[in-house]
Amino acid sequence: MARMILLGVGTAVPDVDRDHTHMVWDGPGGPLLIDTGGSTYQRLLRAGVDPQALRGVLLTHSHTDHINGLPALLFSMALGGRTEPLPIYGLEPTLTLVEGILGAFQLGEYATPISWKPVQAGEVIVLDRETAWVMRTALTDHPRPCLALRFEDAAGSTALTYSCDTAPSPEVRDLARGSDILIHEATTPEPFNGHTTPRQAGEIATQADVARLVLVHFSPRWTMPEEQARAEVRAGGFTGQAEVGQEYQVLELK
Ligand SMILES: [Zn+2]
Numbered sequence: 001m002a003r004m005i006l007l008g009v010g011t012a013v014p015d016v017d018r019d020h021t022h023m024v025w026d027g028p029g030g031p032l033l034i035d036t037g038g039s040t041y042q043r044l045l046r047a048g049v050d051p052q053a054l055r056g057v058l059l060t061h062s063h064t065d066h067i068n069g070l071p072a073l074l075f076s077m078a079l080g081g082r083t084e085p086l087p088i089y090g091l092e093p094t095l096t097l098v099e100g101i102l103g104a105f106q107l108g109e110y111a112t113p114i115s116w117k118p119v120q121a122g123e124v125i126v127l128d129r130e131t132a133w134v135m136r137t138a139l140t141d142h143p144r145p146c147l148a149l150r151f152e153d154a155a156g157s158t159a160l161t162y163s164c165d166t167a168p169s170p171e172v173r174d175l176a177r178g179s180d181i182l183i184h185e186a187t188t189p190e191p192f193n194g195h196t197t198p199r200q201a202g203e204i205a206t207q208a209d210v211a212r213l214v215l216v217h218f219s220p221r222w223t224m225p226e227e228q229a230r231a232e233v234r235a236g237g238f239t240g241q242a243e244v245g246q247e248y249q250v251l252e253l254k
């Protein structure tokens with residue numbers, strides 16, 4: 001089984017039905033949390049994923065809406081009895097900033113120990129030795145250094161890509177090429193520094209020749225109504241399956 005579960009699908013300003021965008025990869029090698037919204041522990045429970053069983057956390061970048069829940073997650077995990085170190089993956093500047101934040105919380109013994117795992121953009125991380133599933137990475141176009149991710153089987157024939165926060169980017173497009181599913185951000189109604197519009201997401205999905213496009217980091221209030229976003233994706237030339245991501249939506253790879 002390989003699937004991505006969307007835990008939050010909103011922008012940096014949450015809506016009534018949308019928390020900060022974060023998700024959990026549930027596939028070979030165990031569940032990997034991607035970013036930490038404000039109530040991640042509870043959201044994992046609701047999604048049917050045991051928070052104590054996380055094989056690690058990947059922080060895409062250091063903007064507040066992507067890391068704010070980490071101290072609370074580590075606190076809850078420690079109180080819940082986890083003593084096994086939790087690997088935290090991310091770019092060096094992201095990990096440095098997060099280390100400072102955790103220090104300020106002075107969690108002491110009330111935090112699960114951390115095993116820091118610095119990642120270089122472009123690095124390929126083996127998720128599971130037996131099945132040879134990997135996670136590929138690329139740098140996005142964003143004011144803070146940020147990683148896009150591609151989860152791929154041994155043959156490279158089944159893949160899911162997540163853009164994370166980015167302006168339309170050739171690196172993200174190339175990373176996504178031929179993916180079964182592209183989860184792409186669509187934050188702004190008009191082109192904007194470091195972010196993407198629904199139409200631009202449609203253009204990227206078309207160029208990358210993906211089968212299915214799911215918009216996240218999206219708000220019916222701050223971006224545009226959902227129906228308009230789907231029309232904008234079509235206007236960007238995309239003819240595949242297109243939708244606006246919903247909380248707790250499960251994106252399954254065949
Ligand atoms: Zn950001």
Ligand SMILES: [Zn+2]
Binds near residue numbers: 065066165217
């Ligand atoms: Zn963001």
